Amino acid sequence: MARLVMKFGGTSVANIERIKNVAQHVKREVDAGHQVAVVVSAMSGKTNELVGWCKDASRLYDNREYDTVVASGEQVTSGLLAIALQDIGYKARSWQGWQIPILTSDAHGSARIAGIDGKNLDEGFAHGEVAVISGFQGVHEATGRITTLGRGGSDTSAVAIAAAIKAERCDIYTDVDGVYTTDPRIVPKARRLDKVAFEEMLEMASLGAKVLQVRSVELAMVHNVRTYVRSSFDDPANPQAGTLICDEEEIVEQQIVTGIAYSKDEAQITLRRVADKPGVAAAIFVPLADANINVDMIIQVVSDDTTTTDITFTVPTADFERARAILESSRDKIAYQSLQGATDVVKVSAIGIGMRSHAGVAAKAFKALAEKGINIRAITTSEIKFSVLIDAAYTELAVRTLHSLYGLDRT
Amino acid sequence: MARLVMKFGGTSVANIERIKNVAQHVKREVDAGHQVAVVVSAMSGKTNELVGWCKDASRLYDNREYDTVVASGEQVTSGLLAIALQDIGYKARSWQGWQIPILTSDAHGSARIAGIDGKNLDEGFAHGEVAVISGFQGVHEATGRITTLGRGGSDTSAVAIAAAIKAERCDIYTDVDGVYTTDPRIVPKARRLDKVAFEEMLEMASLGAKVLQVRSVELAMVHNVRTYVRSSFDDPANPQAGTLICDEEEIVEQQIVTGIAYSKDEAQITLRRVADKPGVAAAIFVPLADANINVDMIIQVVSDDTTTTDITFTVPTADFERARAILESSRDKIAYQSLQGATDVVKVSAIGIGMRSHAGVAAKAFKALAEKGINIRAITTSEIKFSVLIDAAYTELAVRTLHSLYGLDRT
Numbered sequence: 001m002a003r004l005v006m007k008f009g010g011t012s013v014a015n016i017e018r019i020k021n022v023a024q025h026v027k028r029e030v031d032a033g034h035q036v037a038v039v040v041s042a043m044s045g046k047t048n049e050l051v052g053w054c055k056d057a058s059r060l061y062d063n064r065e066y067d068t069v070v071a072s073g074e075q076v077t078s079g080l081l082a083i084a085l086q087d088i089g090y091k092a093r094s095w096q097g098w099q100i101p102i103l104t105s106d107a108h109g110s111a112r113i114a115g116i117d118g119k120n121l122d123e124g125f126a127h128g129e130v131a132v133i134s135g136f137q138g139v140h141e142a143t144g145r146i147t148t149l150g151r152g153g154s155d156t157s158a159v160a161i162a163a164a165i166k167a168e169r170c171d172i173y174t175d176v177d178g179v180y181t182t183d184p185r186i187v188p189k190a191r192r193l194d195k196v197a198f199e200e201m202l203e204m205a206s207l208g209a210k211v212l213q214v215r216s217v218e219l220a221m222v223h224n225v226r227t228y229v230r231s232s233f234d235d236p237a238n239p240q241a242g243t244l245i246c247d248e249e250e251i252v253e254q255q256i257v258t259g260i261a262y263s264k265d266e267a268q269i270t271l272r273r274v275a276d277k278p279g280v281a282a283a284i285f286v287p288l289a290d291a292n293i294n295v296d297m298i299i300q301v302v303s304d305d306t307t308t309t310d311i312t313f314t315v316p317t318a319d320f321e322r323a324r325a326i327l328e329s330s331r332d333k334i335a336y337q338s339l340q341g342a343t344d345v346v347k348v349s350a351i352g353i354g355m356r357s358h359a360g361v362a363a364k365a366f367k368a369l370a371e372k373g374i375n376i377r378a379i380t381t382s383e384i385k386f387s388v389l390i391d392a393a394y395t396e397l398a399v400r401t402l403h404s405l406y407g408l409d410r411t
Numbered sequence: 412m413a414r415l416v417m418k419f420g421g422t423s424v425a426n427i428e429r430i431k432n433v434a435q436h437v438k439r440e441v442d443a444g445h446q447v448a449v450v451v452s453a454m455s456g457k458t459n460e461l462v463g464w465c466k467d468a469s470r471l472y473d474n475r476e477y478d479t480v481v482a483s484g485e486q487v488t489s490g491l492l493a494i495a496l497q498d499i500g501y502k503a504r505s506w507q508g509w510q511i512p513i514l515t516s517d518a519h520g521s522a523r524i525a526g527i528d529g530k531n532l533d534e535g536f537a538h539g540e541v542a543v544i545s546g547f548q549g550v551h552e553a554t555g556r557i558t559t560l561g562r563g564g565s566d567t568s569a570v571a572i573a574a575a576i577k578a579e580r581c582d583i584y585t586d587v588d589g590v591y592t593t594d595p596r597i598v599p600k601a602r603r604l605d606k607v608a609f610e611e612m613l614e615m616a617s618l619g620a621k622v623l624q625v626r627s628v629e630l631a632m633v634h635n636v637r638t639y640v641r642s643s644f645d646d647p648a649n650p651q652a653g654t655l656i657c658d659e660e661e662i663v664e665q666q667i668v669t670g671i672a673y674s675k676d677e678a679q680i681t682l683r684r685v686a687d688k689p690g691v692a693a694a695i696f697v698p699l700a701d702a703n704i705n706v707d708m709i710i711q712v713v714s715d716d717t718t719t720t721d722i723t724f725t726v727p728t729a730d731f732e733r734a735r736a737i738l739e740s741s742r743d744k745i746a747y748q749s750l751q752g753a754t755d756v757v758k759v760s761a762i763g764i765g766m767r768s769h770a771g772v773a774a775k776a777f778k779a780l781a782e783k784g785i786n787i788r789a790i791t792t793s794e795i796k797f798s799v800l801i802d803a804a805y806t807e808l809a810v811r812t813l814h815s816l817y818g819l820d821r822t
Binding site: 071 | 427430431461464465467468469470471472473475476477478479480482483484486487489490491493494495497498504505507509510555556557
């Protein structure tokens with residue numbers, strides 16, 4: 001009897017009717033002989049409402065209390081789905097993070113799972129019960145306080161539970177029917193992928209694809225949890241398989257490029273004529289790191305006068321003003337001539353495990369983009385992806401160009 | 412340093428603005444040097460919404476899951492109030508029933524408090540923290556599942572916590588400014604009482620006054636918790652004292668009658684010409700008791716033929732149809748001629764500890780009601796109250812008549 005984790009996000013449990021639809025999906029898997037743990041998010045809109053209340057109560061709200069407030073959203077859904085399952089004749093009980101328990105760090109608001117004790121769940125399975133688990137939440141052992149894993153954390157809950165109960169697979173039900181070669185709203189010819197390797201999915205999630213939380217993919221990779229992304233809006237009696245995220249060895253026909261991602265959450269900062277001397281990079285980047293600002297792409301270009309250099313890098317848009325303020329306050333120490341910033345930029349990336357064994361993949365892209373008159377502001381590459389920073393106005397054109405270039409268009 | 416419990420109901424925490432107002436009430440008491448435990452209900456409307464969802468998910472919902480769902484309402488409020496208190500510079504933390512813990516029976520949906528361990532709260536007080544406690548909820552020790560105390564249970568939580576932490580008093584903040592001699596909507600001349608004895612309040616709550624939950628008054632009486640009913644809409648800087656519910660020894664000038672209550676939640680059933688033989692009362696009332704139907708007033712009148720008798724009694728309106736069905740199904744066994752029912756009846760009661768030492772209090776009422784042409788369908792009396800069952804159309808007239816008769820009108 002195989003075990004299965006099924007995870008349903010906010011839009012899939014937005015109201016009672018949809019919760020009853022979720023119960024039908026669960027019914028199918030139980031009828032097929034599976035022991036099922038269901039992980040649920042809050043009804044869509046609920047978490048935002050709860051977060052809004054916390055902000056209204058205090059601009060500087062306590063993250064411990066924030067966690068107590070927002071975790072209530074998942075608590076409601078887990079109870080309601082257990083009721084809906086019982087209503088159609090299946091044994092079910094709800095589990096909160098502290099009841100299982102799902103132990104986490106005490107980093108309230110973005111806690112990390114430290115361990116899951118599967119004993120209580122095992123006992124429920126032995127009694128033929130479906131376990132309906134509140135995603136997104138856990139408990140810190142020493143303080144006994146409710147924690148949450150950060151937005152989208154229910155995906156991480158699902159994968160972690162799958163690992164803890166040794167599930168055969170983890171099905172992430174969402175409002176899309178799988179992982180696509182790129183955003184179908186931009187490229188109508190985008191194709192749904194049958195399989196994606198963990199590492200590719202990790203890059204795609206990191207680089208802008210919103211279908212899964214990055215940490216859930218990391219966890220799936222570490223524990224080798226075969227994870228499907230599939231639609232909760234399929235007919236429960238006859239659903240599509242969706243996209244399997246799995247070890248690359250399972251993927252026989254590997255494309256060179258698997259997908260094109262883009263992220264608008266980038267801002268560019270250029271420091272002109274920075275003195276080209278040892279320690280200058282530290283003077284720039286240590287204060288930013290201290291302020292918890294993630295620096296992504298970094299390019300250093302020697303200026304024409306050869307004694308100074310131009311340094312360009314990107315930060316998340318939300319941190320742009322903070323980063324600028326920090327750099328301006330240490331202007332004397334860094335000794336730069338001017339600071340230029342741009343928020344109307346976008347990072348477009350191509351991802352594919354095939355890049356490991358194929359040279360010149362990125363160069364081909366640079367040429368194609370240049371032919372379309374798209375100026376590349378910065379480039380980063382890694383073993384299985386490359387990214388270019390371009391003007392935001394060219395986002396769609398660049399994505400479509402690369403999508404065609406690597407033969408991803410649906411025929 | 413005296414300890415204090417402050418309880419705020421749903422309308423007092425209906426939105427963030429009101430929660431901030433509650434924080435001002437708490438601030439006043441902390442500034443006065445008290446160690447404060449605040450007990451909060453769900454934001455008004457929330458519990459009904461959650462209950463509605465449970466009903467929509469299944470007509471026969473599991474009470475254990477119902478408790479999980481509805482307890483989330485208080486969880487939200489406790490977190491938000493803790494944030495609001497921190498926002499104005501006070502240390503505070505929220506406590507859920509399972510965190511304290513408040514141990515209860517496993518009668519989900521209407522659990523009884525079995526014990527409260529005050530150790531965690533003591534520790535918080537030692538750190539100068541305000542304890543913000545979710546009312547209405549607890550946890551069953553053996554199963555670790557969330558329980559709720561039934562509607563209005565937050566009053567009971569507050570009194571039980573006051574007893575557990577040995578609070579000097581328990582202030583129940585509500586949308587009225589105290590306990591009145593009767594419903595001011597019916598009798599504009601109703602007066603607010605400065606003090607009410609526990610036993611009087613218990614009768615008043617049982618007989619229809621909605622200001623406090625019956626079980627909270629029982630608990631206050633047993634543990635001698637001095638309990639104030641007062642308004643959360645008073646100016647937090649300068650509030651009124653409200654009504655003190657206390658031991659009768661604290662009440663110097665005891666009225667004969669303290670208050671007039673009424674309850675529309677009564678239905679009358681009369682069985683005509685029941686065979687007047689041993690065991691007939693059991694034949695009627697045992698099946699009703701087995702069905703968990705509370706029978707209140709019972710009157711037996713011998714019929715004119717002397718071999719049969721008419722039996723009249725009342726049941727809660729909600730149980731009327733069920734009671735009728737049970738009696739009709741055992742018609743042969745009971746052997747009655749006909750069953751007559753009425754739901755347009757009301758029970759009007761006068762309550763006062765002074766009745767113990769004064770004879771003829773009720774008789775005076777029967778005469779006054781007769782003079783107004785009000786027919787009395789049934790009567791019950793106890794040491795400190797009497798109740799009459801009358802046609803609902805006469806409710807206001809009867810309440811006003813008794814209120815004047817016993818000198819309760821404000822002058």
